[in-house]
Amino acid sequence: MTDSIYVQPIGLTGGPQSEEGDAIRLGGTMVHAHRFAVILRQDGRVTRRWRCTPAGIGAVLGELPDSVAVEAEAQWSNLTLAHPPLSLGERTIRLDQPQIMGILNVTPDSFSDGGKFMDDPEVARAQAATMLEGGAALIDIGGESTRPGAQTVWEGDEIERIAPAVQRCAAMGAAVSVDTRKAAVMEAALDAGAHLVNDVSALRHDPRSTEIIAAHGVAVILMHAPGSGDDLHGDADYTNVVLDVFDWLKERRDAAIAAGIARDRIILDPGIGFGKALSENLALLNALPLFHALGQPLMLGASRKRMIGALSNEESAQDRLGGSLALAQVGMDAGIHMLRVHDVAATVQARNVWRGLRDAALTDFAMLPG
Template sequence: MSERVYIRPVGFVSAPQSEHGNAIRLAGGMVYASRFAVILRRDGQVIERWLASPDTIAEVLGQLPDSVGAEAEAQWASLTLAHPPLELGARTVRLDQPQAMGILNVTPDSFSDGGRFHGDPAAARDHAAEMVEAGAAIIDIGGESTRPKAQPVWEGDEIARVVPAIEAAVSMGAAVSVDTRKAAVMEAALDAGAHMVNDVSGLAHDPRSLEVVAARDCPVVLMHAPGAGGEDLHAGAEYNNVVFDVFDALRASRDRALAADIARHRILLDPGLGFGKSLAENAALINALPLFHALGHPLLLGASRKRMIGAFSNEAPADRRLGGSIALALAGMDAGVQLLRVHDVAETVQARNVWRGLRDAALTDFADLPG
């Protein structure tokens, strides 16, 4: 018999004053949570669900079985954990507000902009510069498409694609992440000046990748994909409950990284929207994003131009999904997500700035109330 516990924020307020201070600042960001569902699963089935607030959470956690008590306490502490900034070369990326990670695909076949920057270093450099100027905190450079049924790329070709783009972005002072699942590409990218690794396989595809990231002591994004250990990232998707199953898989991926001596504060997590997940499963993950803060790591959301936007909007093609991409980015902001991986940096940063302005204003909305 196996038991697992999950603490999911379910009630949110614009400012703690509206609850007379009975709210927490979620993951040290600009989102405040006041109600929480404490969910107990046994052998994959939910057997109990309690509702709690910050002033009653201790009582609720005290009712849990001893087998999950320590985990529940750790999750509660994680929900209130303020994450330190990412130190990426000369740039410091603060995680107390949402930040944009701009996508630069130097591939011939990516689902959205495949071919636009492949084989054209000047165009890639100019696009990186545009994204930095528009407010991208990080440029994420990838040389292999991870769309469904994409063909694997030999690591030598992938290195030849990403290294010139990384060198160009670093030369302009950008913070750079490399989007790869191959250890040799990670090494070449970091040698070229990249500061961070974004692995869609959660360091499961290449047996050497854990060793490389640990030795380089760089930040790493661990993403969930059901086929992480094979060539097809989308294969083998079977979920009892997609939200809890992805949560458990990310926890296991994180624990593998910790066991390989990757520092806890270097780890970021990504639920892998669109990777081996149906429209309903993607929607469930978006709605449950606040739960993933209970794992105790900054979160990355990659929803930009994804297939689910087309499914919700009369099959709009990838280059006509800006509105949907902004809607999902705002959902991520409302959930306290720290990094938003996006194609449309200027528009996302503008949406973020307005969102932040409203959040800042909410902190003074109750200044004239007694007490």
């Protein structure tokens, strides 16, 4: 019998004072949790579920089978882990509040912008400058569309697309991420000045990718996608999408560490929209706080995704700002460290208002007895 354990925050609170100190801070963020579910899964089926607060977690952990006791202790510790700032070149990205990653697609077939930033370098440069002025902490540059049905791009063409864009953004002083799953493209982007690799295949697509990340010592984002080979959206078969994605990301985290990638350079992304039905995307979004138990900074990429149209009159990608902001707030409420978005200025404004509310919640003692 295969046993697995999950320590899931299920009750969030404005601050520890609201619960007389019986709350923990999730992932070093501005979000606190007061109630938790400890879930035991055996042979893929949930068999037990305990509920407790931090005051009672010791008693619950003491009841667990020996097969999962060590992992449960690790997850409980991970939930409270405060992540150090990311050093990306000359830029330092703090992870104690949500940071905004701006998307720059230099592809002819992007679902969101139709390739308008590909052919004219000045248009792409102006877009990057606008995102930086709008408050983006870093720019994520991609040269291959990963939407369902998109054609695979030869690595030479992908390098030709992204290398000049990386150079221009790095010259502007931006922290730069490259969105690719190909080792040669990673190398070219890092040589051009990129500081972080965002791999939607979680280093599975190209056998050399892990070696390159480890050798350069750069940060990497590992995203969940069920498919292998060219089709990242295929092979989706979930028993429980939330727990299955958790296990998958845990395995990829451990594989990266075993290959020599420093743990504090690994960011995880549940992969909203990749090989997941609408109901599965919603389940993952509602369960985002669980992923802090993996002990890594978390990224959410839900901006303009198809699920927004599915929930709202089939709006086109360009008309999904409201839904994108709603999903960004879901991420912020869950303690997500980084939001990957198309509409930087609007998301930064939403983040700043959200941060003001969180600050007020953490410092408002008016409800306490005098």
